Amino acid sequence: MKNKSTSFIVVLQSIFFASTANADIVATTLSCKQNSLSWKAEFKIDKSRKTILGLRFFNYSDGRPDGRNIQSQGKSRVTLHNNGTVKWLAYGLYNDVNKFNRFEFYEMMGKLEMNGRPFAKCVVSPTRIVSRSTSSGKPTNASPAKSTSESTQQIFSQSTARYKTKKWSTEWTNPDGSKSKTNVTFSNKPNPDGRLGTYDWSNGRFLGIWLNKGAGFEGRWVQDKSGQRCKDLVGGSFYHGKAWFKLTSKRAFVGKWSYCNQEPKLDWVGWQ
Known part of the structure; x- marks a missing residue:
């Protein structure tokens, strides 16, 4: 998995999170399998903005997070069930040859797609709270939500x-x-x-x-x-x-x- 995953994982030296003073931050883990290869990835999610703040992959030898944070590239989006479990998420990453790849996970189908094509079978864990908001109001720097009348x-x-x-x-x-x-x-x-x-x-x-x-x-x-x-x-x-x-x-x-x-x-x- 380590060799093949280089086309899927881009390691950045640091990660810059958006302002989260007025938003709950939650984490969830995808457990994925592609043929004989398997891995886990933990996502940090801004529950208010429904965006991915960052992700990190688990160390394959001991199953623990390896501590390296990756920043999602391009637009990210998350949809949650009423119980807080991730229903759908989308994000982008650059691989080691600087090619941009777009990923989408569908909880109902248990499938992770890369650039519109099946990439791996995955299951998602329930979300857990990483940090709690101090205010229930809308973030001051948030863009207006696109909505219908x-x-x-x-x-x-x-x-x-x-x-x-x-x-x-x-x-x-x-x-x-x-x-x-x-x-x-x-x-x-x-x-x-x-x-x-x-x-x-x-x-x-x-x-x-x-x-x-x-x-x-x-x-x-x-x-x-x-x-x-x-x-x-x-x-x-x-x-x-x-x-x-x-x-x-x-x-x-x-x-x-x-x-x-x-x-x-x-x-x-x-x-x-």
Whole structure:
């Protein structure tokens, strides 16, 4: 692991944390495996800003943190469950030849991706508090949160309310420019098999996470059959791709989709 990990780990001599006077700092650990290689990484997270402050990798001989801090590069983002466990995180690192790599971890799928492609299987530990805020107010130097209006607040809330569903009429654009329509049903909580939504096309289902209290979705669409077969298995199928959706009004959303691990560029819109 030490030899291969040089393309994944960049060691910096020091780490500069953002001001955290008004934010809880929590830590969580990813335990990952890539073929016969395994490692752990501890992340420090600004719970208020939902960003990664830094990370450090465990010493592989004794399982203890090696003490070397690494600063996340580019934009980082974290989404947490109501119980504080990490649901999704994204961050960037430069490797030893100064190439920038983008990483995303999906707790529901137990998968770490690098540059949009599967990289390792991972599980995440519950978060623990590193430092407690002294004030519950918004950090003075924090950027305003991007949010939708009250009327566009939710595709679905992540509250602890009872299980509920919402139905949408949708239309996506195919690679050849033609259009396909289907009915989509989203749920506020995952089904036992991890689905957050389904649609009427080859047992179509959505796996992923809600963003901004349900105002957006990011994850995967999965079908039993589709126009392109992928190399990796997601949700029990080789037919899948990336997708994201964002509300534009109380009864409409826009989004993009793609095949396999490509960047989503094809339109997918919905209305009620």
